Amino acid sequence: MAKRRQEEKVSPHLKRFKYTQDQAIEKPFNWQQMVRMLQYLKPYSKKLLPLAILAMLVSTAVRLAVPILIGKVAIDVAIDGENPTLLTWLVVAIGVLYLLSYVGNSLRIKWVNILGQNVIYDLRKHLFSHVQRLSHKFFDSKSAGSILVRIMNDINSLQELFTNGIINLLMDVVTLFGIVVILLVLSPKLALAIMVILPIMFYISTKLRRNIRRSWQQVRIQQSRLNSHLNESIQGIRITQSFSQEKENTEYFDGVNTDNFESWRNATKKSAMFRPFVEMSNAVGTVILISFGAYLIIQGPSNGGIELGTFVTFAFFLGMFWEPISRLGQMYNQLLMAMAASERIFEFLDEEPNVEERQDAIELQDMKGHIEFDHVQFAYDEERIALHDISLEMKAGQTVALVGHTGSGKSTIANLISRFYDPTKGSVKIDGHDLRDLTLNSVRQQISVVLQDTFIFSGTIKENIRFGRPDASDEEVMEAAKVVGADDFIQRLANGYETEVEERGNILSAGERQLLSFARALLADPKILILDEATSSIDTETEVKIQEALQRLLKGRTAIIIAHRLSTIRESDNIFVLEHGKILEQGNHSELMEQRGEYFDLVKTQFQMLDAM
Known part of the structure; x- marks a missing residue:
């Protein structure tokens, strides 16, 4: 009841908040999008990817070979034939194979992590570069928090897929295929009996797929809303405290945080249903192996049965069989998370600038x-x-x-x-x-634009002025500051032009920030200068000081002044x-x-x- 009252209290805010944020993307699960995502592997398809696949194939081949050597060779040949020399050589061979598998796994882990980190770097760079060139209309409809979530959280969600997921998926598919082929060769009857549960597993996982995907997509949306609200709250903390709205803002946050918590709980609950089902399938397969396998051993090879070594090999492979299936279930959940994140990433990448440049x-x-x-x-x-x-x-x-x-x-x-x-x-x-x-x-x-709300970047005073022309010398930066009257207050700062300013220049007054923007514009040496209420934050005394500077700033340029002051x-x-x-x-x-x-x-x-x- 308390939660309901709380939701009712903040619902007007949440209603406004949700309408300005991301909405669910209703698209069918399709492999075209997966292929598009895998295109980011292309630059590494000639070296890193083949090396990782080779290392994976070596370690997988060893895993498939060892049960056959133990069951068919060690038990059916060496032990039954009372051949200790062969048994000794088998022990040595198996040890060498395990060492080879260790080397293969180590190299695979190393190479796939390098591969994954490179892909994540490229994808984040691509998305950020693309967002940088989108038109103002895009930013009018998207909050800073929403964009931040796409570039950070959603791309981070793909990290596990690219660092381990893709190679592990190939490894598990190769392992499963190899096991099925080997089991069918050793004993088709016993193999088919064990795998009778697979169609049921496939049916249930297909039914779960859509719900799991939607639940992870909802997680991304709620995270976006939470980040957007955090960004808004931090930026507006002075207003919040000025109106003593800390309690109301906390309740607002609690509502958004609760939605985020519930979305995660719902998604993990649905995703967690798969692994227990796989374990139950493993138990059923074990019962079938013991009962039907024992029956086939009693029958003997001459009557269509199997040897003891074959039974032992089946026991090895049965443990290996359900392990990749379980991992594939986890991989499937990971894939659904990645697809939900990639939908949101590609939604931004598919945005075209409203202001297009002709070829x-x-x-x-x-x-x-x-x-x-x-x-x-x-x-x-x-x-x-x-x-x-x-x-x-x-x-x-x-x-x-x-x-x-x-x-x-x-x-x-x-x-x-x-x-x-x-x-x-x-x-x-x-x-x-x-x-x-x-x-x-x-x-x-x-063209240079000086706005009423001047944006100051984190960094030094000198770097902020030089933003107008990155190749400007220190002398040119200082000269620009002197011309607009900013040099006086800069010299009074603890470290002068090397003084570090925080985000948005909070250590500076509104007038000082505005003077820096004038210096930045002057340094850029534009042909057209736009002053959009640029002197509104400057007091009368400061305005008198910069009138002469403005005359120098405007001289020889087309200037558009938007102002109320006569x-x-x-x-x-x-x-x-x-x-x-x-x-x-x-x-x-x-x-x-x-x-x-x-x-x-x-x-x-x-x-x-x-x-x-």
Whole structure:
């Protein structure tokens, strides 16, 4: 009852949470996907894989040979024939074979682990590289935790499959095939009697397959939700503590954690049903061997029976027979886990960027910075149109401001210029070229964006500034910091430019982080600079200090400024006033003030607010 009350209490959150996370992938179990997964073995198919298979075949051959030597040769020939010399040589031969098996197993384990780790490395690298080039629309619909789970947990789930599973699967199949052939040659009657249970095992395992696969898929989904919530909770810990919501957040986590626990319990419970069934089958096979085998020994070889050595060989092989079947059951569960994980991995790998680069795309070498919107319409989804038939021009070297209320389309225009999205209708052109005809790198390498929420990476201050141009010298980094006024506060830090900053730059103030972003943008030396509310986190005193720096930063570049502060935009060459995705007015500050329209009202409102303060 307590659990039910708890679930009811957090259900609104969980409902919202689940709708923004991964949903179950309902696909049939198919070998095409398995083959696709095995393609990652291809680079190692000429050396590591053949060596591992050879070592496996050597150790398997030894395992199959020893029972025959003990039963048929040692008992039926050496002991019955009272030949101690042959028996001595057999002991020596069996010892040598076991030594050979030890060497083969050691090499197999070594080589398959190297093989598996290389495959996991390649797969994780491939997935991360692919995610890196996906469009913003993909990240709009996926949480950071969900992406993290795919790259870490889901790929880790394939580790056991590639390090041991595939070679062990081959070894068990070869062992089973060899045992069946040997038993049928030694005594078809006894062999068929022992294996009568196999069709029943196959039927039951087939019935269990779909349920086990779905349960492991659900485990992956719940892990994704748990990781997403953890990521969200850690990122938002200051907000949680500010509103004293620690208890509610803990209850929320408990609900998600309980779902994760239940999914694991359900999956392991279903998977655990297979091994006891195999052990029961082994017991049935042993009973058949003893009863029917004893009957055949009594009959004797002359009456269609068997010799004692054959019975002993069967006893050896019976223990070996159910062992690979049991392992195959475990391998099957492992395969189902791997398939559930691979479905989620391939779901991401099958994602295509919404912003695609054409094969014949042009490399724009020397961008001038002339921007033109030609009857552009853009919608994030069918129900939300952000821009309506926008046509505008930004001349090379101009400073252009975009103003308007929240949701008017200012940031959308900036996103289209950087080609984070493509217009739904119309075209965006730079220097007369449609952006869709240009390579993404040649466009984005010549555009810098400074956002309101500056992202600072873990590392030193110097490394964060150099992110704008990795090949920049230390002197160039420091010069960029001096130009934007960041050098003063950097020099006051304990280790100056070598000061380590934590994730998102938590040791720095919002204004200091913003100054670093200015330095980063300046160092990149872009032809087009986009400032998206870039001065909103800077106090008035700091803003005065960087006005001169901004003039140097903007000089000779096409600059698009999105801001509410009049001081930031009044010197712009052209100002576009937006409302609900449409251009209401355009002109410089003086022209717009004379029109006494929307821009005039925005300025008036801002001055009234300043006076009230």
